[in-house]
Amino acid sequence: MKQYNTAQMQKRSQLLLRQWAAILAVAALFAAFNFSMYQVLTRRLAGNFDGTFQARMIDLESYLPHQEETKLPETHTSLTLTGDLPVLDGATALVPVYAAVIHNLYPEGCVTFEGGTFSDDNSTGENFAADSVMQYKNTVRGYKAVVDGETDVFFGAGPSKEQEAYAKEQGVTLVYVPIGLEAFVFFVNEKNPVDGLTSDQIRKIYSGEYTNWSDVGGANRTINPVSRLAGSGSQTSFLKFMGDTPVGGKSLFALTGGAIGFSFRYYMEGIVENEAVKIISLDGVYPSADHIRDRSYPLVSSFYAIYREDNSNENISVLISWLLSEEGQRLVEESGYVRVVE
Amino acid sequence: MKERTFLLILILTAGIGLALTIAHFLYAIYAYQHCSIIYFIGKELW
Numbered sequence: 220m221k222q223y224n225t226a227q228m229q230k231r232s233q234l235l236l237r238q239w240a241a242i243l244a245v246a247a248l249f250a251a252f253n254f255s256m257y258q259v260l261t262r263r264l265a266g267n268f269d270g271t272f273q274a275r276m277i278d279l280e281s282y283l284p285h286q287e288e289t290k291l292p293e294t295h296t297s298l299t300l301t302g303d304l305p306v307l308d309g310a311t312a313l314v315p316v317y318a319a320v321i322h323n324l325y326p327e328g329c330v331t332f333e334g335g336t337f338s339d340d341n342s343t344g345e346n347f348a349a350d351s352v353m354q355y356k357n358t359v360r361g362y363k364a365v366v367d368g369e370t371d372v373f374f375g376a377g378p379s380k381e382q383e384a385y386a387k388e389q390g391v392t393l394v395y396v397p398i399g400l401e402a403f404v405f406f407v408n409e410k411n412p413v414d415g416l417t418s419d420q421i422r423k424i425y426s427g428e429y430t431n432w433s434d435v436g437g438a439n440r441t442i443n444p445v446s447r448l449a450g451s452g453s454q455t456s457f458l459k460f461m462g463d464t465p466v467g468g469k470s471l472f473a474l475t476g477g478a479i480g481f482s483f484r485y486y487m488e489g490i491v492e493n494e495a496v497k498i499i500s501l502d503g504v505y506p507s508a509d510h511i512r513d514r515s516y517p518l519v520s521s522f523y524a525i526y527r528e529d530n531s532n533e534n535i536s537v538l539i540s541w542l543l544s545e546e547g548q549r550l551v552e553e554s555g556y557v558r559v560v561e
Numbered sequence: 562m563k564e565r566t567f568l569l570i571l572i573l574t575a576g577i578g579l580a581l582t583i584a585h586f587l588y589a590i591y592a593y594q595h596c597s598i599i600y601f602i603g604k605e606l607w
Contacts, residue, residue, distance in 0.1 A: 238567045242574050249578030253585050261585065263604035264592035276597060406599070410607035445598045478605060480598040487599065495603030 259475045277490050279345055279355060280337055282314050284322035284330050291315065291322040292553035296546050300324050303532050308354040308361045309374030310452045312486035313522060315554040316399070317374040321353050323550065324541065329353075359450040365525055366391045371532055373525045376401075376452035376483075377459075392528040397521035398542045400557040402484040402506035403456045404498045404518070411477050413437040415500030418460075418517060424479060425457075427467025432477055441476030444469060457481050460518060484511070489555040511557045521559060 281290045304325055309317045321330060331348040332338070338346045345355045356364050358375050362382040365373040366389050377395070378386070386393050405421060407413060416424075416435055423429045425444045433439045446466070447454040458466075480496075484506050487498060498506060502517050510516040524542055526535055541547045548558040562570075593601075 235562060238562060242567075242571055245571060245574050246578060249575075249582055253582055256585060256589065259606070261589050261592070263601050264589065264596045406602065408602050408605040408607055410605075445602065447598065474593070477607070478598070478602045480602050482599065491599050493599050493603045496599055 277311050277314050279314065279339055282318045283337060284318050284325065284353060285327045289322065291319040292550060294319075294323045294546050294550045294553070296323055296541070298324055298537075298541055298546075299326060300534050300537065301326070303534060304329055304352045305371035305526075305532050305534050305538060306352050306354060306369070307372050307374065308356050308364060308370040310358045310361065310376060310522075312401075312452070312483045312490065313374040314355065315485075315489070316551060316556065317372075318353060319550055319554050320538070320542070324538070325352060358452045359448065362386075362450075362525075365393065365527065368527065368530075371526060371530060371535060372538065374398075374522065375525060376456055376520065376522055378525075379450050379455040379458075381450060382455075393525050394528050395523040395525050396539050396543070397559050398524050398547070399522050399551040399559050400511050400519055401522050402511045402516050402519055403453070403460065403481065404484045404487065404506050405479055405481050405501065406487060406496045406498045407479050408477060409495050409497045411437065411497075413499065414497070415503060415505075417502050421479075421501070422461060422464045425461060425466050426464050427469065430469075430473070438477070441473050443473045443476040443478040445478050445480040447481070453482050456483075456518075456520065485555045508557055522556070 281288075283289060284291060307317045307321060329352045331351040333346040333348050343355075347354050354361075354364070354370060356370070361370065361373050361375065362378060363385065364370040366386045378393075405416065411432070413432060413435060420429065420435045424435070424442055425446075429435060430442055431439065432442055434442075446457065484498065487493070487496070500506075504510050504516045506516045506518075511519050524539055526539075542551070543560055548560050552558050
Protein backbone atom coordinates (compact mmCIF):
# COMPACT_ATOMS: atom_id res chain seq x y z
CA MET A 220 0.00 0.00 0.00
CA LYS A 221 1.22 3.46 -0.91
CA GLN A 222 2.25 5.51 2.12
CA TYR A 223 1.58 9.29 2.28
CA ASN A 224 3.22 11.84 4.52
CA THR A 225 1.24 14.58 6.26
CA ALA A 226 1.78 17.18 3.51
CA GLN A 227 0.64 14.76 0.84
CA MET A 228 -2.35 13.79 2.95
CA GLN A 229 -3.31 17.47 3.31
CA LYS A 230 -2.93 18.04 -0.42
CA ARG A 231 -5.08 15.00 -1.20
CA SER A 232 -7.75 16.13 1.26
CA GLN A 233 -7.84 19.58 -0.33
CA LEU A 234 -8.09 18.05 -3.80
CA LEU A 235 -10.90 15.77 -2.68
CA LEU A 236 -12.70 18.73 -1.15
CA ARG A 237 -12.37 20.74 -4.36
CA GLN A 238 -13.60 17.81 -6.41
CA TRP A 239 -16.72 17.36 -4.28
CA ALA A 240 -17.27 21.12 -4.24
CA ALA A 241 -17.21 21.11 -8.04
CA ILE A 242 -19.70 18.23 -8.20
CA LEU A 243 -22.00 19.89 -5.67
CA ALA A 244 -21.72 23.21 -7.53
CA VAL A 245 -22.92 21.56 -10.76
CA ALA A 246 -25.82 19.90 -8.90
CA ALA A 247 -26.68 23.20 -7.14
CA LEU A 248 -26.63 25.07 -10.46
CA PHE A 249 -29.25 22.75 -11.94
CA ALA A 250 -31.29 22.79 -8.71
CA ALA A 251 -31.27 26.61 -8.59
CA PHE A 252 -32.29 26.88 -12.25
CA ASN A 253 -35.14 24.38 -11.85
CA PHE A 254 -36.32 26.00 -8.61
CA SER A 255 -36.45 29.42 -10.31
CA MET A 256 -38.34 27.94 -13.25
CA TYR A 257 -40.76 26.30 -10.83
CA GLN A 258 -41.40 29.59 -9.01
CA VAL A 259 -41.86 31.66 -12.16
CA LEU A 260 -43.70 29.16 -14.35
CA THR A 261 -44.42 25.58 -13.28
CA ARG A 262 -46.04 26.51 -9.95
CA ARG A 263 -48.69 28.43 -11.91
CA LEU A 264 -49.48 25.41 -14.06
CA ALA A 265 -49.53 22.63 -11.50
CA GLY A 266 -52.84 20.90 -11.08
CA ASN A 267 -54.74 22.76 -13.77
CA PHE A 268 -53.52 21.32 -17.05
CA ASP A 269 -55.11 17.94 -17.47
CA GLY A 270 -58.09 17.20 -19.66
CA THR A 271 -60.44 16.64 -16.73
CA PHE A 272 -59.62 20.01 -15.22
CA GLN A 273 -60.12 21.73 -18.56
CA ALA A 274 -63.50 20.08 -18.94
CA ARG A 275 -64.32 21.16 -15.40
CA MET A 276 -63.68 24.82 -16.08
CA ILE A 277 -67.19 25.15 -14.75
CA ASP A 278 -68.45 23.31 -11.68
CA LEU A 279 -71.05 21.47 -13.74
CA GLU A 280 -72.64 19.81 -10.73
CA SER A 281 -73.87 23.23 -9.53
CA TYR A 282 -75.75 23.76 -12.79
CA LEU A 283 -77.53 20.43 -13.19
CA PRO A 284 -81.25 20.77 -13.98
CA HIS A 285 -83.94 19.40 -11.67
CA GLN A 286 -81.66 19.16 -8.64
CA GLU A 287 -82.59 20.53 -5.23
CA GLU A 288 -79.35 22.47 -4.83
CA THR A 289 -78.82 24.17 -8.16
CA LYS A 290 -77.68 27.65 -9.14
CA LEU A 291 -80.17 27.68 -12.02
CA PRO A 292 -82.95 30.34 -11.94
CA GLU A 293 -86.67 29.49 -11.85
CA THR A 294 -88.90 31.32 -14.35
CA HIS A 295 -92.25 29.73 -13.35
CA THR A 296 -93.20 29.45 -17.01
CA SER A 297 -96.42 27.80 -18.14
CA LEU A 298 -94.62 26.09 -21.05
CA THR A 299 -93.46 22.49 -20.67
CA LEU A 300 -92.00 20.71 -23.67
CA THR A 301 -93.23 17.20 -24.37
CA GLY A 302 -92.68 14.65 -27.10
CA ASP A 303 -89.38 14.74 -29.00
CA LEU A 304 -87.23 16.83 -26.64
CA PRO A 305 -84.36 18.68 -28.38
CA VAL A 306 -80.91 17.67 -27.14
CA LEU A 307 -79.09 20.78 -25.88
CA ASP A 308 -75.37 21.44 -25.71
CA GLY A 309 -73.25 24.56 -25.46
CA ALA A 310 -70.09 26.45 -24.68
CA THR A 311 -68.79 26.31 -21.11
CA ALA A 312 -69.77 29.93 -20.53
CA LEU A 313 -73.36 29.21 -21.60
CA VAL A 314 -74.00 26.16 -19.41
CA PRO A 315 -76.03 28.39 -17.02
CA VAL A 316 -78.36 29.34 -19.91
CA TYR A 317 -79.05 26.04 -21.62
CA ALA A 318 -79.14 24.09 -18.36
CA ALA A 319 -81.69 26.65 -17.10
CA VAL A 320 -83.79 26.06 -20.24
CA ILE A 321 -83.92 22.34 -19.43
CA HIS A 322 -84.55 23.09 -15.75
CA ASN A 323 -87.58 25.27 -16.58
CA LEU A 324 -89.06 23.76 -19.77
CA TYR A 325 -88.23 20.06 -19.74
CA PRO A 326 -89.89 17.34 -17.68
CA GLU A 327 -87.87 15.77 -14.85
CA GLY A 328 -85.96 12.58 -15.64
CA CYS A 329 -84.72 13.65 -19.10
CA VAL A 330 -81.18 14.43 -17.92
CA THR A 331 -79.52 11.07 -17.40
CA PHE A 332 -76.05 9.88 -16.49
CA GLU A 333 -73.89 6.84 -17.21
CA GLY A 334 -74.13 4.73 -14.06
CA GLY A 335 -77.17 6.65 -12.78
CA THR A 336 -75.57 9.59 -10.96
CA PHE A 337 -73.48 12.56 -12.03
CA SER A 338 -69.70 12.24 -11.91
CA ASP A 339 -66.97 14.58 -13.17
CA ASP A 340 -64.16 12.24 -12.19
CA ASN A 341 -63.23 11.25 -15.73
CA SER A 342 -61.47 12.57 -18.81
CA THR A 343 -64.39 14.73 -20.06
CA GLY A 344 -65.50 16.10 -16.69
CA GLU A 345 -69.07 14.79 -17.11
CA ASN A 346 -70.91 11.51 -17.66
CA PHE A 347 -74.12 12.44 -19.45
CA ALA A 348 -75.73 9.33 -20.94
CA ALA A 349 -76.17 9.09 -24.71
CA ASP A 350 -79.96 9.53 -24.34
CA SER A 351 -79.66 12.59 -22.04
CA VAL A 352 -81.17 15.85 -23.35
CA MET A 353 -78.31 17.75 -21.71
CA GLN A 354 -74.82 17.25 -23.09
CA TYR A 355 -71.57 19.08 -22.40
CA LYS A 356 -69.16 18.82 -25.29
CA ASN A 357 -68.05 22.45 -25.18
CA THR A 358 -67.44 24.58 -28.27
CA VAL A 359 -64.82 22.60 -30.20
CA ARG A 360 -66.67 19.23 -30.06
CA GLY A 361 -70.12 20.83 -29.71
CA TYR A 362 -70.16 22.54 -33.11
CA LYS A 363 -69.26 19.23 -34.73
CA ALA A 364 -72.02 17.48 -32.78
CA VAL A 365 -74.72 19.88 -34.01
CA VAL A 366 -73.52 19.54 -37.62
CA ASP A 367 -73.39 15.73 -37.25
CA GLY A 368 -76.93 15.71 -35.85
CA GLU A 369 -75.99 14.44 -32.36
CA THR A 370 -77.13 17.74 -30.77
CA ASP A 371 -80.32 19.57 -31.75
CA VAL A 372 -79.55 23.04 -30.39
CA PHE A 373 -76.09 24.34 -29.52
CA PHE A 374 -75.70 27.48 -27.39
CA GLY A 375 -72.53 29.37 -28.24
CA ALA A 376 -70.66 32.27 -29.79
CA GLY A 377 -70.35 32.61 -33.56
CA PRO A 378 -68.41 29.90 -35.39
CA SER A 379 -64.74 29.90 -36.34
CA LYS A 380 -63.80 29.71 -40.05
CA GLU A 381 -62.98 26.02 -39.56
CA GLN A 382 -66.38 25.33 -37.97
CA GLU A 383 -68.14 27.13 -40.84
CA ALA A 384 -66.07 25.15 -43.32
CA TYR A 385 -66.92 21.84 -41.61
CA ALA A 386 -70.67 22.57 -41.87
CA LYS A 387 -70.24 23.48 -45.54
CA GLU A 388 -68.24 20.29 -46.22
CA GLN A 389 -71.04 18.23 -44.70
CA GLY A 390 -73.64 20.10 -46.76
CA VAL A 391 -75.31 21.40 -43.59
CA THR A 392 -76.81 24.87 -43.18
CA LEU A 393 -76.85 26.12 -39.62
CA VAL A 394 -79.35 28.68 -38.33
CA TYR A 395 -78.00 31.20 -35.80
CA VAL A 396 -80.61 32.89 -33.60
CA PRO A 397 -79.20 35.66 -31.33
CA ILE A 398 -80.63 35.14 -27.84
CA GLY A 399 -78.40 37.30 -25.63
CA LEU A 400 -75.52 39.73 -25.45
CA GLU A 401 -72.11 39.22 -23.96
CA ALA A 402 -68.85 41.16 -23.78
CA PHE A 403 -65.51 39.89 -24.95
CA VAL A 404 -63.05 41.08 -22.31
CA PHE A 405 -59.33 41.31 -21.63
CA PHE A 406 -57.90 40.69 -18.19
CA VAL A 407 -54.62 40.89 -16.27
CA ASN A 408 -53.35 39.94 -12.81
CA GLU A 409 -55.11 41.90 -10.09
CA LYS A 410 -51.76 43.44 -8.99
CA ASN A 411 -50.88 44.65 -12.49
CA PRO A 412 -51.18 48.48 -12.26
CA VAL A 413 -52.75 48.72 -15.74
CA ASP A 414 -56.56 49.09 -15.51
CA GLY A 415 -57.40 49.84 -19.12
CA LEU A 416 -56.02 49.74 -22.66
CA THR A 417 -57.13 50.90 -26.08
CA SER A 418 -58.02 48.45 -28.86
CA ASP A 419 -54.99 49.68 -30.78
CA GLN A 420 -52.67 49.02 -27.82
CA ILE A 421 -54.00 45.47 -27.42
CA ARG A 422 -53.55 44.73 -31.12
CA LYS A 423 -49.97 46.02 -30.88
CA ILE A 424 -49.35 43.81 -27.83
CA TYR A 425 -50.62 40.67 -29.57
CA SER A 426 -48.87 41.50 -32.85
CA GLY A 427 -45.57 41.76 -30.96
CA GLU A 428 -45.01 45.51 -31.47
CA TYR A 429 -45.36 46.28 -27.75
CA THR A 430 -43.39 43.86 -25.60
CA ASN A 431 -43.10 45.72 -22.29
CA TRP A 432 -45.87 46.99 -20.01
CA SER A 433 -44.04 50.34 -19.86
CA ASP A 434 -44.96 50.76 -23.58
CA VAL A 435 -48.58 51.18 -22.46
CA GLY A 436 -47.95 53.17 -19.28
CA GLY A 437 -47.43 50.22 -16.96
CA ALA A 438 -44.53 48.74 -15.00
CA ASN A 439 -41.18 47.92 -16.59
CA ARG A 440 -41.97 44.26 -17.17
CA THR A 441 -42.19 42.02 -20.24
CA ILE A 442 -45.70 41.41 -21.58
CA ASN A 443 -46.85 37.81 -21.96
CA PRO A 444 -49.80 37.86 -24.39
CA VAL A 445 -51.73 34.62 -23.83
CA SER A 446 -54.03 33.00 -26.39
CA ARG A 447 -56.53 30.13 -26.22
CA LEU A 448 -57.17 26.82 -27.89
CA ALA A 449 -57.91 27.09 -31.64
CA GLY A 450 -61.63 26.75 -32.31
CA SER A 451 -62.70 27.81 -28.80
CA GLY A 452 -65.31 30.57 -28.67
CA SER A 453 -62.97 33.11 -27.09
CA GLN A 454 -60.12 32.40 -29.54
CA THR A 455 -62.52 32.89 -32.47
CA SER A 456 -63.71 36.20 -30.98
CA PHE A 457 -60.10 37.22 -30.39
CA LEU A 458 -59.13 36.58 -34.03
CA LYS A 459 -62.13 38.64 -35.15
CA PHE A 460 -60.94 41.45 -32.84
CA MET A 461 -57.44 41.29 -34.34
CA GLY A 462 -58.86 41.60 -37.87
CA ASP A 463 -56.07 42.04 -40.42
CA THR A 464 -53.42 42.49 -37.71
CA PRO A 465 -51.34 39.30 -37.60
CA VAL A 466 -50.77 37.65 -34.22
CA GLY A 467 -47.03 37.72 -33.56
CA GLY A 468 -44.86 35.15 -31.84
CA LYS A 469 -43.26 35.67 -28.46
CA SER A 470 -39.97 34.72 -26.87
CA LEU A 471 -39.69 31.97 -24.26
CA PHE A 472 -38.61 34.72 -21.86
CA ALA A 473 -42.05 36.35 -22.23
CA LEU A 474 -43.52 33.47 -20.19
CA THR A 475 -41.93 35.03 -17.12
CA GLY A 476 -43.57 38.40 -17.81
CA GLY A 477 -46.87 39.93 -16.80
CA ALA A 478 -49.63 38.26 -18.80
CA ILE A 479 -52.73 39.54 -20.55
CA GLY A 480 -55.51 37.15 -21.52
CA PHE A 481 -59.07 37.25 -22.84
CA SER A 482 -62.39 35.63 -22.10
CA PHE A 483 -66.10 36.45 -21.82
CA ARG A 484 -67.35 38.71 -19.02
CA TYR A 485 -69.89 36.42 -17.39
CA TYR A 486 -67.60 33.39 -17.59
CA MET A 487 -65.05 35.35 -15.53
CA GLU A 488 -67.35 37.20 -13.14
CA GLY A 489 -70.17 34.72 -12.70
CA ILE A 490 -68.61 31.29 -13.18
CA VAL A 491 -64.87 31.27 -12.45
CA GLU A 492 -64.95 34.18 -9.96
CA ASN A 493 -61.16 34.30 -9.58
CA GLU A 494 -60.31 37.40 -7.52
CA ALA A 495 -56.62 37.23 -8.45
CA VAL A 496 -57.38 38.61 -11.92
CA LYS A 497 -59.17 41.77 -13.06
CA ILE A 498 -61.03 42.70 -16.22
CA ILE A 499 -59.65 45.87 -17.80
CA SER A 500 -61.47 48.70 -19.54
CA LEU A 501 -61.28 48.89 -23.32
CA ASP A 502 -61.09 52.30 -25.00
CA GLY A 503 -62.02 53.80 -21.63
CA VAL A 504 -65.20 51.74 -21.11
CA TYR A 505 -65.56 48.98 -18.51
CA PRO A 506 -67.69 45.99 -19.65
CA SER A 507 -70.47 46.34 -17.06
CA ALA A 508 -73.98 45.01 -17.83
CA ASP A 509 -75.12 48.61 -18.47
CA HIS A 510 -72.31 49.24 -20.94
CA ILE A 511 -73.13 45.97 -22.72
CA ARG A 512 -76.83 46.86 -22.85
CA ASP A 513 -76.23 50.34 -24.29
CA ARG A 514 -73.41 48.90 -26.44
CA SER A 515 -70.96 51.59 -25.35
CA TYR A 516 -68.42 48.84 -24.62
CA PRO A 517 -66.63 48.23 -27.95
CA LEU A 518 -66.70 44.41 -27.97
CA VAL A 519 -70.31 43.44 -27.40
CA SER A 520 -71.41 40.39 -29.36
CA SER A 521 -74.46 38.17 -29.52
CA PHE A 522 -74.51 34.56 -28.47
CA TYR A 523 -76.74 32.20 -30.33
CA ALA A 524 -79.02 29.21 -30.27
CA ILE A 525 -77.70 27.24 -33.25
CA TYR A 526 -79.46 24.41 -35.04
CA ARG A 527 -79.52 22.64 -38.38
CA GLU A 528 -81.92 24.21 -40.86
CA ASP A 529 -83.13 20.72 -41.89
CA ASN A 530 -83.80 19.58 -38.31
CA SER A 531 -87.42 18.38 -38.30
CA ASN A 532 -87.89 18.42 -34.51
CA GLU A 533 -90.98 20.61 -34.06
CA ASN A 534 -90.01 21.55 -30.51
CA ILE A 535 -87.04 23.56 -31.81
CA SER A 536 -89.22 26.40 -33.15
CA VAL A 537 -91.26 26.33 -29.90
CA LEU A 538 -88.04 26.57 -27.90
CA ILE A 539 -86.60 29.39 -30.03
CA SER A 540 -89.85 31.40 -29.82
CA TRP A 541 -89.86 30.97 -26.05
CA LEU A 542 -86.21 32.07 -25.78
CA LEU A 543 -87.07 35.31 -27.60
CA SER A 544 -90.19 35.89 -25.50
CA GLU A 545 -90.28 38.01 -22.32
CA GLU A 546 -90.00 34.84 -20.20
CA GLY A 547 -87.06 33.52 -22.22
CA GLN A 548 -85.22 36.83 -22.17
CA ARG A 549 -85.78 37.10 -18.42
CA LEU A 550 -84.18 33.68 -18.07
CA VAL A 551 -81.19 34.92 -20.11
CA GLU A 552 -80.89 37.88 -17.70
CA GLU A 553 -81.35 35.80 -14.58
CA SER A 554 -78.65 33.45 -15.85
CA GLY A 555 -76.23 36.41 -15.71
CA TYR A 556 -76.29 37.66 -19.30
CA VAL A 557 -77.78 40.66 -21.06
CA ARG A 558 -81.03 40.29 -23.03
CA VAL A 559 -81.03 40.81 -26.78
CA VAL A 560 -84.74 41.67 -27.07
CA GLU A 561 -85.82 44.75 -25.11
CA MET B 562 -10.47 10.43 -5.67
CA LYS B 563 -8.83 9.66 -8.95
CA GLU B 564 -9.24 12.21 -11.69
CA ARG B 565 -11.07 9.63 -13.85
CA THR B 566 -13.54 8.87 -11.04
CA PHE B 567 -14.05 12.59 -10.39
CA LEU B 568 -14.77 13.30 -14.06
CA LEU B 569 -17.15 10.34 -14.22
CA ILE B 570 -19.15 11.59 -11.20
CA LEU B 571 -19.10 15.15 -12.54
CA ILE B 572 -20.37 14.09 -15.97
CA LEU B 573 -22.97 11.82 -14.38
CA THR B 574 -24.20 14.65 -12.12
CA ALA B 575 -24.39 17.06 -15.05
CA GLY B 576 -26.14 14.42 -17.16
CA ILE B 577 -28.78 13.72 -14.51
CA GLY B 578 -29.28 17.47 -13.93
CA LEU B 579 -29.64 18.07 -17.66
CA ALA B 580 -32.10 15.17 -18.10
CA LEU B 581 -34.25 16.39 -15.20
CA THR B 582 -34.16 19.96 -16.53
CA ILE B 583 -35.24 18.80 -20.01
CA ALA B 584 -38.06 16.74 -18.42
CA HIS B 585 -39.08 19.83 -16.42
CA PHE B 586 -39.10 21.90 -19.63
CA LEU B 587 -41.21 19.33 -21.51
CA TYR B 588 -43.66 19.12 -18.61
CA ALA B 589 -43.91 22.92 -18.44
CA ILE B 590 -44.47 23.26 -22.22
CA TYR B 591 -47.22 20.60 -22.16
CA ALA B 592 -48.83 22.08 -19.05
CA TYR B 593 -48.64 25.64 -20.42
CA GLN B 594 -50.42 24.61 -23.61
CA HIS B 595 -53.22 22.99 -21.63
CA CYS B 596 -53.60 25.22 -18.59
CA SER B 597 -56.42 27.59 -17.68
CA ILE B 598 -55.18 31.07 -18.56
CA ILE B 599 -57.27 32.62 -15.79
CA TYR B 600 -55.55 30.52 -13.11
CA PHE B 601 -52.17 30.99 -14.81
CA ILE B 602 -52.49 34.78 -14.78
CA GLY B 603 -53.99 34.76 -11.29
CA LYS B 604 -50.92 33.02 -9.85
CA GLU B 605 -48.51 35.53 -11.38
CA LEU B 606 -45.91 37.08 -9.04
CA TRP B 607 -45.96 40.89 -8.90
